[in-house]
Amino acid sequence: MKLLVQVLVQRNPVTLKPLSAFDKAYLQYRDALLLKTPGVTKPFLADNFFKRGSLLQTKWLALHADIPHSSPSSPSPSSSSADDELAGVMQTIEATDAVMAERNSDLKSLDRRLSDPVFLTIKSKNLNAWSLPGLMAPLPESELLHEAAKRGLEETCGQNMELWNVGQVPIGHISNEKEKTFIMKQLILSGQVELNTKIASDHAWLTKEEMSTHFDKGYFESIKDLI
Template sequence: MTASSRGSKAAASLIRSSRHPRVCSDCIKSISQTASLARSRPYSAAAAALKTDTQTITQPEIKQAPPVSSTSSEYITQAGIILSRPPILTRPQTAFEKAFFFYQKRLNERLALPFTRYFYFKKDTPADIDWKLKAKDRGGVAAKEIGDYQAYGAESWNDELLVGDEKSDPRSIREALLKDSEMRTIEGQKASEVVEGIKVEKPLSRVTEADRARDVKRLDRALDRTLYLAVKREDGKWGFPASSLIGRENLHQAAERVLVQTAGMNMNTWIVGHAPISHFIAHPWFDKDDSSKVKAPGQKTFFMKGRIMAGQADLKGNALGVKDFRWLTKQELAKVFHSNYYAQVKNALQDN
């Protein structure tokens, strides 16, 4: 028998035993069930009491933000291009690099096996005789550009140059290789009877005619540096090609249009990527009497990166009023650009 049934029967017996039993059996049963539920679940009574309490909910006060003033009329968005010609030659070696590479050549001569002449040259052939003559001039050394260094002798440890020795200079190495590459003609059976050798073509100099003439409009100058296209605008100031956006064109499309309108079609160029690499901000000029009136709007110019692979700039009939152009290095740009303009774009330029 459960606790609820025992409680209901006990309540009914108490009611029947009273002196004035005026309650019917159905009412007694319902009263006993209610009493047992109240005893077994006291939390329900507390919950019912909570429901009767009225609670007032306070709504948070929403403050309206002040209206945002648009500054689109104060600035003009422009797209520009930083067109560059990458280096063609490696940069000149430092004194440490010259000494290091020359030491590596002599170290390789010490570690390599001796040169086997008859494996490459047949005996008593013109090539064999030519090798003997050149090896004699080098003091029997197989390598052509390390000087009179004996890698297998008692002084093989002495493989470093003294201070001021020009054997590690690239020009001396080049001359030694050119001298060794001259093929000598032999008359008779004796190697001593030698006629003048056949001259070989020398490599081109690192300094070009444009460097000597200081022609800043040619691309074959400063071959070990990066050159940038700088143009002279109508106001006489130098800068990179730039113009305002037209319609719904993006920066990439605008940069291509600006390049064609500035330097013509006689160039094979490539716009690198679809994101700008630098930007320039020129603040607007306001009226002195009324600071809310814009006297001259500012400019926000975003520059795309471009590469030129062939061709040359041609300003004839350009649509942007460009008067002049130059191909300049980063250090040369600092001399012709305005200080504020150069300070904002210099981090996008290569030092070499």
């Protein structure tokens, strides 16, 4: 039986998940309460909304010690400036969203889908199929798994990546009658892929969901619980 090694190279999330519509609505409502925006609610009992002694309650009490209550017919200057500030923030968010949408469409970019973990995948020239990178030849008996994983990754994807081994033992394996493939895990800290075009024709940084559409169904089913 042939022994092979593949590497699950993961880039961890670097930003928080985008806010949902409910989260955005709640934060806008909270900010309106903090600024005592006219027409939002009346009367407003701070003790029913803020936890007593909390930092948010302290901030609200300090803010409203100097801001008189405004009626709907006579909005205060603070309300107008708050609306302008909120409009500016929303414009910034929309511009950022447009930039990130363009970046997310570039499957080769390590900076895509920053709020999700993404994984390095390659399209083998020999098999013409997507898979995890690794050794394309059987593992020599004298070579340790983590050493073989490092060598296979460098042969396929270059040496311009700073990686960290998650242990020196495999996180799992897949096998059939002819071969057994051990899966090692590494985290990428920095760098870029320099693809060896003699071995692979393409590479991509994909989420788990995207891998399910790129990989052969049987192959994905065999590794999905390791991701």
